[in-house]
Amino acid sequence: MLDSDFVRAQFPAFSVPTLKGQAFFENAGGSYTCGQVIDRLTRFYTARKVQPYAPYPASQEAGAEMDEARARLSKLLGVQTDELSFGPSTTANTYVLAQAFRRHLPAGSAIIVTNQDHEANSGPWRRLGDEGIEIREWQIDPQTGHLDPAGLARLLDDRVKLVCFPHCSNVVGEINPVAEIVAMAHAAGAAVCVDGVSYAPHGFPDVGALGADIYLFSAYKTYGPHQGIMVIRR
Structure with a gap:
């Protein structure tokens, strides 16, 4: 059984007062972003928005996250990372x-x-x-x-x-x-x-x-x- 309360808890939009009591029918044009993605984007824009793979920590971390995203998504889709x-x-x-x-x-x-x-x-x-x-x-x-x-x-x-x-x-x-x-x-x-x-x-x-x-x-x-x-x- 899908735990709908758990699913809703992953999306900050459900806690925005001005969105309370509304039904969202625009999913075909784009979905609301889940909290985990927002956290990653916030970290990128605040700490790692640099050219990746250069020899300093922020750049190395930025490159590593790019590689991680490609590796995890390709595994999910059943393809090789270079595809x-x-x-x-x-x-x-x-x-x-x-x-x-x-x-x-x-x-x-x-x-x-x-x-x-x-x-x-x-x-x-x-x-x-x-x-x-x-x-x-x-x-x-x-x-x-x-x-x-x-x-x-x-x-x-x-x-x-x-x-x-x-x-x-x-x-x-x-x-x-x-x-x-x-x-x-x-x-x-x-x-x-x-x-x-x-x-x-x-x-x-x-x-x-x-x-x-x-x-x-x-x-x-x-x-x-x-x-x-x-x-x-x-």
Whole structure:
């Protein structure tokens, strides 16, 4: 049984008088930060806001905390530390990623996106159509909002280099079968980019087990600071 009183005690927002008696429905845009994160940020801004890894105590401590964050988060996600990247947001991370793909995709390549996605994991890829990349849309069932894997199978061929879809749709709330979809894409020779922003707040994903080549989510929607987390597998 979840101890809701214990959970609430971890969030200083619950002790703010002006917030008493209110329901918070903005979690899709960002969550309140838990006390442990606030304590870490306070320590950083008061004692360790320096360039890391230099030969003096504050700098060494700053570097050690950065390393600790990467090691603990990568272990939680089931990936290697060098496969984990931090950025300003998932939107920004996806944009930068799309620009990197733009330079490396061979002529005649195709990318599959969905109409179940958030704009952040759809728009940057769709705009590559201006660069000559073919964009194919894996469409939802208009009656149910469901993404049928059979629909993906009809779009896959040897020209498809990347398949982009959400772990959980922010539009319809459906949790997609990531491992199944990844296996289909890999069998066709395509890499996979999964937007986990709407899923991660409800249960941290085992990215290693899911098999996605790229997995993104936002720390500020999982009770942390305003950062985007991006896993790019070897």
